[in-house]
């Protein structure tokens with residue numbers, strides 16, 4: 001019977017997947033975030049489990065339940081997501097960064113609710129968040145590292161730039177200017193960019209796409 005459970009393309013592999021948005025607190029009741037639904041990351045987690053992997057989802061706040069047989073760590077901020085990612089990184093074979101991490105966070109989190117005051121203009125100071133996938137890929141024993149790239153133009157060009165700048169093994173690029181797909185949609189069309197290849201995947205459900213992407217990732221990390 002062991003053979004029944006031993007046939008997936010990621011059999012025995014440990015896969016970490018970041019998913020969803022992050023929330024960057026401004027005060028006890030307010031935050032900066034984005035519209036990421038987490039659907040693509042959760043679909044990838046499910047597909048990786050189906051391929052035989054031991055999967056840990058590191059998830060920002062989303063309205064999704066964890067796939068079966070998948071460990072899930074819930075976080076809010078980018079800093080918490082980074083800490084969760086690095087905690088067991090030495091056990092990780094494949095790292096997939098699908099989270100829409102906020103690029104900046106407020107310089108300081110006010111202890112008490114900010115008051116509206118009398119000024120018509122309010123200025124907010126932001127500081128850059130750590131880059132989670134680049135931090136993972138900078139490690140000496142780095143896992144096979146896959147990033148996403150959300151772009152509105154020059155998709156392949158920017159994806160190739162992110163691939164080399166962040167020391168990634170694969171980039172899954174999204175054209176977020178298309179109105180038929182994107183952050184909250186159930187469908188997606190992506191371009192997979194590696195160091196020596198560009199592959200377009202046609203519009204399909206995030207579930208179908210996830211299965212295909214997991215097969216591509218498995219094939220790349222084998223070679």
Ligand code: CTP
Nearest residue numbers: 097098099101129130131132133147148149150
């Ligand atoms: N990413 C990350 N940590 C960050 C920012 C991004 O891990 N602080 C990851 C995302 O999960 C994604 C990849 O980096 O896999 C690319 O994210 P994207 O927002 O497209 O790229 P950025 O490097 O943030 O550049 P920009 O937003 O300026 O295009």
Ligand code: CA
Nearest residue numbers: 100101102103
């Ligand atoms: Ca960004």
